[in-house]
Amino acid sequence: MKSLALEMKLKKDLMNLKSPIIESPNIWGYRNKCEFACGLNGQVGFYLGRNEDGTVEIVSGKDCPHVSELMKKIALNFQEFLATLPFHGYDSLKEEGHFRQLVLRTSQRGEVMALVQFHPQQLSSEEISEACAAVYNFYQNLCLNERIKLSCGFFQLYSKRTVGIFPDDPIELIYGDSPYIYESLLNLTFRISITSFFQVNVPATEKLYKLIEDWCGLSESSVLLDICCGTGTIGLSLSSKVPKVIGLELVQSAVNDANFNASLNGINNVEFFCGHAEATLPRVLDKYASVSDCVGVVDPPRAGLHPSLIRAFRKSSLKKLIYVSCDYKQAKSNFINLCKEDGGAPPFELKKYCAVDLFPHTHHTELVLLFERN
Ligand SMILES: C[S@@+](CC[C@H](N)C(=O)[O-])C[C@H]1O[C@@H](n2cnc3c(N)ncnc32)[C@H](O)[C@@H]1O
Structure with missing residues (x-):
């Protein structure tokens, strides 16, 4: 034909x-991976439009039915944490700001993996270390005060325009002993890395x-x-x-x-x-x-x-x-x-x-x- x-x-x-x-x-809160963008407006959530359309407005994911309550809680916590820092969220059109995204992965075993992506702009290495230390404190607070089972927390410096977690740019494990979480699927156990694909x-x-x-x-x-x-x-x-x-x-x-x-x-x-x-x-x-x-x-x-x-x-x-x-x-x-x-x-x-x-x-x-x- x-x-x-x-x-x-x-x-x-x-x-x-x-x-x-x-x-x-299941149709509610089923996603085991979410990428929450951090905006210059202080919101940690999802883009309303696309860069190509000139829209970089970010809104909270609190009403998204496919995002779990656990992820919503961590994203809100992160938003409150960002408000206390001298570094801001990122505007992908103007390419200004520092905190770009918070990536969360969870497993049915209750394990959580987190990655914070940061644009270094013109910051000195001391200022970058300060930001990284603040993220470490955020991770520690999740575990100690919020009782969240954070298995691993990463920090990535990333200055390209494209959105995503790119394995070629160094991803530093700053919290936890192991860089993996484990998921059960059809009676098997799967180890998952931060850069590996896994069905959501x-x-x-x-x-x-x-x-x-x-x-x-x-x-x-x-x-x-x-x-x-x-x-x-x-x-x-x-x-x-x-x-x-x-x-x-x-x-x-x-x-x-x-x-x-x-x-x-x-x-x-x-x-x-x-x-x-x-x-x-x-x-x-x-x-x-x-x-x-x-x-x-x-x-x-x-x-x-x-x-x-x-x-x-x-x-x-x-x-x-x-x-x-x-x-x-x-x-x-x-x-x-x-x-x-x-x-x-x-x-x-x-x-x-x-x-x-x-x-x-x-x-x-x-x-x-x-x-x-x-
Ligand atoms: C939709 S995912 C499916 C993964 C897997 N089958 C599953 O169900 O979890 C697509 C996968 O293809 C891989 N991939 C992309 N381009 C590829 C290529 N040219 N050759 C081989 N693998 C590729 C990606 O890294 C990703 O892991």
Whole structure:
């Protein structure tokens, strides 16, 4: 089928989703990770608009139904703490101010991980040390006076315009003995680092992984490829069903966590490779070219996959690919390129799809698509 016709068909199919949406078991305060921005106006909360639109207004997250009471409490505490300091929040348009964001991660075990990101501007090293010491006091106060189980507290100096926690800029552990928290998922335990990806809604993720397991149809002869594997959650949770799991992931800290998580759970039939999957996948596919029952699960970031990875799937002997997408619009061209007749390698066919509501109270869902070919 030609691209345009295929796009029209995909659009129509997806707009008329026949499978029911799988609901999230919890819809209140489900997020285990939040990035609270700190504004020049003294608010610690969320951006109302985007930089590109010229809006940098920050409002409190106190009425957000998907933010937990624990996180709201810590964010409010941080806001009150900032008001006592000579350093201000940050204006991302004017690039003024110091405190940029407070990142919180929690686990169902009640553990908390926190990171405060700070723009050094023209401050002297003494002034930066003073700010860092104040953040240490904030963390200590959370533990001692607020009785919050803060496992680790970080401080990051960050002066680029982009928003996020970038592993290349030094992240200093200033509170706690260990830089990790631990999460339970499908009876396994996962170690999580500050820079590793982990799904934000764990009970709904368990439903998502059950669906993936059903659609994989794994057997005693299957090899499972977990592409964009993060801390290895999909591959590790399905590892008991297959003789071999291969995980591919870009971020080194996530690969370290994945390897650690395999040992922690006594799993020894998995192998994780760090790098761009577009570079590592062809080598892995070559190695397992003779395996007739190789199943791929790919769970890329919002923007979807690099076209060269789609070409590698097309050229491979892979017969079944499950694509997990958190942004259907951005990944659409991937779906089309998997399925279009281009005179080259055999195309896949979209067999079924289902949405899992990983993000209640938002416009987003996780879409799972099953592609197969003969
Ligand atoms: C949406 S997360 C999914 C992680 C994991 N499957 C899970 O369910 O927790 C996407 C992951 O893809 C990784 N990633 C991004 N670009 C990549 C690439 N080119 N090759 C391999 N991994 C990539 C990210 O670091 C992130 O861990």
